[in-house]
Amino acid sequence: MQIQDLVKHIKEKKSFLCVGLDPDLDKMPSHLTDSPNAIFEFNKQIIDATHTFCVAYKPNMAFYEAHGIEGHVALQKTISYLNETYPKHFTIADAKRGDIGNTSRMYAKAFLEDLDFDSITVAPYMGIDSVEPFLKVDNKFTILLALTSNEGAKDFQLKQMQSRNKNSIDFEEISLFEQVIKTSQTWSNAHRLMYVVGATQTEHIQSVRNLAPDAFLLVPGVGAQGGSLSQVCKYGLNENIGLLVNSSRGILYASKGKDFADAAAAQAQKLQLEMADFL
């Protein structure tokens, strides 16, 4: 997918909503959980009900890996269904991978080529050669963790570090997450980078925008985790919109009854209507 296609889709739908596909058997409607095909059946009904209101889907790999081979089959079916039925929707493998170069190449092949996701989330800790193999894949995107929505973001991401400015012998103090954005923006194919920035971190979204004015930001944490959509939009929107706001639990588990798909659609539409106001 090209970035212009994503932007066009957002404008058509008046939505920059991403639906997180995190299927949890304990929270799913009980009439589905008896089926051996429960995870895919749940995802399919959620996708069919919500696709009008969103532009992206993000399965988190942990929820599939937790079910071993059955989970892997459900993941394959889900991404195939998305690519065949809703090819305009942007797909994100929320995998948070990252390893030495020859190993990251394996992950890039698995997620961006074989499974054919449009993008993958990647952890930045191991630096350039752990990210490059993902960035090399044409028409695909690498979504680097920058500032996450969880409590532990304080432990390292928000710590101050020394950074030397270009053409200067002076150091400035910036946070680790700012260093991650600043450094990664200098890498080859940086136009294929997006960043994860938690909706709970609105006071920092402005500095993310200063460091990466053109990049799309994937923003989790609206809803269940307490982030505010208006604050995210105030600081995060750019000329190309530049935002994908994710909601998982708030949509998927809006109802545990037979009406779960309708309830999910209603929640997705509610978010879409709020988003339309900011576009």
Next chain:
Amino acid sequence: MQIQDLVKHIKEKKSFLCVGLDPDLDKMPSHLTDSPNAIFEFNKQIIDATHTFCVAYKPNMAFYEAHGIEGHVALQKTISYLNETYPKHFTIADAKRGDIGNTSRMYAKAFLEDLDFDSITVAPYMGIDSVEPFLKVDNKFTILLALTSNEGAKDFQLKQMQSRNKNSIDFEEISLFEQVIKTSQTWSNAHRLMYVVGATQTEHIQSVRNLAPDAFLLVPGVGAQGGSLSQVCKYGLNENIGLLVNSSRGILYASKGKDFADAAAAQAQKLQLEMADFL
């Protein structure tokens, strides 16, 4: 597994060798690659040939995920074979996972409970709540990335950051990888932490030891990546030995012929004999 069992096994074998099980069809003997069961068959023969000389096995998940469901089946067969046939060997899921709390719990279940690995490698970027769910599992170990062996380690891990000392208003400057060790040593169940420290980073192993005197270090990068065993031992050994040194490619692909398992055993024995000198 208890840490004393690992230490006892190391002393019996006079070896702290970990064999990385990174099966790559392009490098494997051609007489195996026609079999649909090639990956497991390769691993099994490598394990049977090398188990006398090593105390740990570390499959890197990327090499299995690259083969979709077949890869997952091969991984399951490999860990089952290890747990049934060589239960004294310490097993490491080299997965480099890490996500928000409720998601990390899924990964902990998948790798430490369902697949029943003794340990898993985890990326520290997302902080405490991304690591806690792994640390909570009894008799299992969490191996946190600290200072990796690759070029990209310079990008963030070796950057200086500010750290406030306990009971002091002063700041000191330490590297990000030192901050990761220092902070994580204060977490609950820190006795279940081990750290990844690349063999190419010998000048820093001493500071790792100062910050985590009792922790086991998993050291990749000896061999193919150029690290020196004697330097690693000089700075890394502690009272309980405290080292697992990994070799993957140097052992697995010592020969591409029908004698690949014998050649792997010879390489493993060579490393074991070098290690015996340091014990």
